[in-house]
Amino acid sequence: xxxxxxxxxxxxxxxxxxxxxxxxxxxxxxxxxxxxxxxxxxxxxxxxxxxxxxxxxxxxxxxxxxxxxxxxxxxxxxxxxxxxxxxxxxxxxxxxxxxxxxxxxx
Amino acid sequence: xxxxxxxxxxxxxxxxxxxxxxxxxxxxxxxxxxxxxxxxxxxxxxxxxxxxxxxxxxxxxxxxxxxxxxxxxxxxxxxxxxxxxxxxxxxxxxxxxxxxxxxxxxxxxxxxxxxxxxxxxxx
Numbered sequence: 001x002x003x004x005x006x007x008x009x010x011x012x013x014x015x016x017x018x019x020x021x022x023x024x025x026x027x028x029x030x031x032x033x034x035x036x037x038x039x040x041x042x043x044x045x046x047x048x049x050x051x052x053x054x055x056x057x058x059x060x061x062x063x064x065x066x067x068x069x070x071x072x073x074x075x076x077x078x079x080x081x082x083x084x085x086x087x088x089x090x091x092x093x094x095x096x097x098x099x100x101x102x103x104x105x106x
Numbered sequence: 107x108x109x110x111x112x113x114x115x116x117x118x119x120x121x122x123x124x125x126x127x128x129x130x131x132x133x134x135x136x137x138x139x140x141x142x143x144x145x146x147x148x149x150x151x152x153x154x155x156x157x158x159x160x161x162x163x164x165x166x167x168x169x170x171x172x173x174x175x176x177x178x179x180x181x182x183x184x185x186x187x188x189x190x191x192x193x194x195x196x197x198x199x200x201x202x203x204x205x206x207x208x209x210x211x212x213x214x215x216x217x218x219x220x221x222x223x224x225x226x227x228x229x
Contacts, residue, residue, distance in 0.1 A: 034215035043201055043219035087151055094212050095153035
């Protein structure tokens with residue numbers, strides 16, 4: 001099974017900051033990587049897929065990059081509504097999620 | 107508009123059984139693979155099981171293999187998860203999620219999720 005290691009597990013930042021979250025797969029996943037945002041009590045929401053493709057309706061301040069085993073999610077200028085927990089997911093071989101990154105207000 | 111509505115959660119004793127349902131609308135249900143994903147209280151997301159659009163192929167996480175059975179009724183646009191031999195560690199919110207087209211069990215992210223149903227395993 002493919003393991004996903006996400007870091008950091010938590011992050012404090014301010015409105016307007018640029019933040020980056022990373023995800024490393026235990027083997028190559030050929031850009032079969034998605035990022036989700038989850039707010040308390042709500043279902044996860046798909047933000048990006050295929051490592052860098054923005055889901056319809058998602059603001060352009062969210063971007064993704066990477067290849068092989070290493071991938072990143074970047075939020076270019078944090079907005080108040082972005083404080084949430086973020087998960088990566090590989091869907092190259094069945095499905096595995098990262099442990100999550102809780103993004104909190106500094 | 108795609109809608110997924112889970113039901114069937116509740117409190118069950120260890121060793122007991124429960125069947126979850128997910129009613130789908132807003133898309134051609136039989137044309138898409140579906141999955142169940144769970145989230146234990148305060149924890150991260152864990153993929154549980156997947157089923158192809160036709161229902162002919164299924165896949166399970168090791169943690170539930172042999173205890174849980176995924177199925178679907180395409181005439182009723184409904185996905186199911188039969189959970190047997192439940193353990194305390196199965197306590198979680200269970201989400202159904204829409205995956206990719208056809209009979210492919212992997213290769214697509216989860217574009218739509220239900221609101222979840224809580225399963226609590228406790229004596």
